[in-house]
Amino acid sequence: MAFITREVPVEGKDFCDMSADYSKPIEDFSIINIMLPSRYKPSLKNNIYERRAASISKQLLGHDMQCDYDQLLAKPPNKPDAIFHWHQDLAYWPITKDTRTASFWLAIDNSTVENGCLHFVPGSHLEPELRDHCILHGDRNKSHTISAKLSEKDTPKPAELKRGDATVHHERVLHGSGGNYSNSNWRRAWVIAFRSQETVEEERRRGFTHSHNDPLEVLNAVGKKN
Template sequence: MTVELTADQVKALDDDGFVRVDKVLTPEQVERYAELYEAFLSGAISTGHLRGDLGGHVDDEAEMDAPEHITQIMWPSACVPVLHDAPLHVQSLAMAQQYSGDDMTFDFDMLIDKLPHTDTSTPWHQDMAYWIKLPDIRSLSVWTALDEATVDNGCMWYVPGAHRKPMRRHWEAGKGGGALECEAKEEEGVPVPLPPGSAVLHVGAALHYSRGNTTESRRRAFIINCRPKTMVDLERSEGMDHGLTENVRKVRNEGEA
């Protein structure tokens, strides 16, 4: 059974640029995804260049008790292709098609893990800042929690309605490393804590961020991005494959304000 977005959820996506959707996965499915996630993290599933540090911009000399500040594994479905037919991809695509139309298709997926006490925030940004210029900016990102996501372990925060305003100016965060950031503050935003198996959906211009994990708890997220098939084709024809092949990620779309 695929999740049906309610009229209120569709309105929230229109008005705020994000919305919480509960019970995208059953507890049993969460358990199976969590096991798979551990196989990615431990290296039992090899990821090569697809694994990186989304917190590589942090300028600290401190010895870390973790392999990365924020572990990011791009393209889990390229490593384990059956994921395309598994519940999370099926549900995410169904929600993207309900919200934005039948021409929506899978673009890319990623795992973002904040290990206990890694205390590294994901900078405020709009996903569009990472894109090439696209004539059709419809996109939907489905961020599903595999652990309880709390304010203190790094749940997502959003600035409601920011997607309706000009895109903010972005630059490379900190000392570099790949992540982009823009000016924004928690006072403008709202946190979206989630139980395991629930998701927050956002559009490409939604302004978002997450705090670092300062707790003992895990914060594993599985993220699936969808956009129109013609735009995926355009991206690929311009060499944009979200890191599937080893290309350099550049600021392509710096924003206006």
């Protein structure tokens, strides 16, 4: 909550609303998104969640996995427009040879269909091509968000979680989340993503750190098909 109340200062577009363009007033945010919380509050680094997730990512994908970025996502109560548009994470990132990723999504609150839990499209990670994504507000200067359309064959499934539980997802799985229709419950989550050492080094060489303040030329790779 210290991030949400701005007690912990976060620079520029790293504090934004993923459901709206950058002109929306902060007090009206529907999906409060904080990129790289451990950059802004270094004492978060190497916490028990990160250590356990790191171990699981290595067991799933190999010993070269390392933490690439973290992110906090919070939907306050009564935000029916807190819609996180359908996407595949890989479409947000520059193209790299090795795409292996384990993205952990830790529920800080019970996460339900009512308060806007994640939904996944089973099997979509096996598709050879990424889906087409459009830039939600037409210009990455206006908003970071990109969006894919579901096809008639897609059958998304909700992933309701108890607080303290986590999901792990693949870089190609199509996912998104709905609005928060609860009158009283927040839906807060803490994401930590692990990628190979080689990929993280390549991203950094290109100037890509997952900060929304990264230069737009780096982000321009984003939204295009792999």
